[in-house]
Amino acid sequence: xxxxxxxxxxxxxxxxxxxxxxxxxxxxxxxxxxxxxxxxxxxxxxxxxxxxxxxxxxxxxxxxxxxxxxxxxxxxxx
Numbered sequence: 682x683x684x685x686x687x688x689x690x691x692x693x694x695x696x697x698x699x700x701x702x703x704x705x706x707x708x709x710x711x712x713x714x715x716x717x718x719x720x721x722x723x724x725x726x727x728x729x730x731x732x733x734x735x736x737x738x739x740x741x742x743x744x745x746x747x748x749x750x751x752x753x754x755x756x757x758x759x
Contacts, residue, residue, distance in 0.1 A: 690714050 684697040686704075690711035697704045706712040718724055 683700070685694050686697045687693070688695050688705070688707040688711050690706055693707045695701060695704070695707035701707075703709055703712045706715065
């Protein structure tokens with residue numbers, strides 16, 4: 682007996698087995714729609730420290746020199 686799951690894109694019930702090459706999606710179309718959403722940035726996996734990541738200086742110069750630093754200056758330097 683095959684496991685039945687709902688397609689994450691359309692919600693249609695589909696078989697989750699080796700017979701379905703698009704699993705967990707029901708078809709290639711739903712798989713590509715999901716891939717497109719990831720590529721567009723519609724889905725975001727936030728880190729535990731998202732705010733600190735947003736404050737990181739990732740300018741071309743910082744990346745080229747390997748010297749990544751916070752864009753926010755500590756309170757004692759203001």
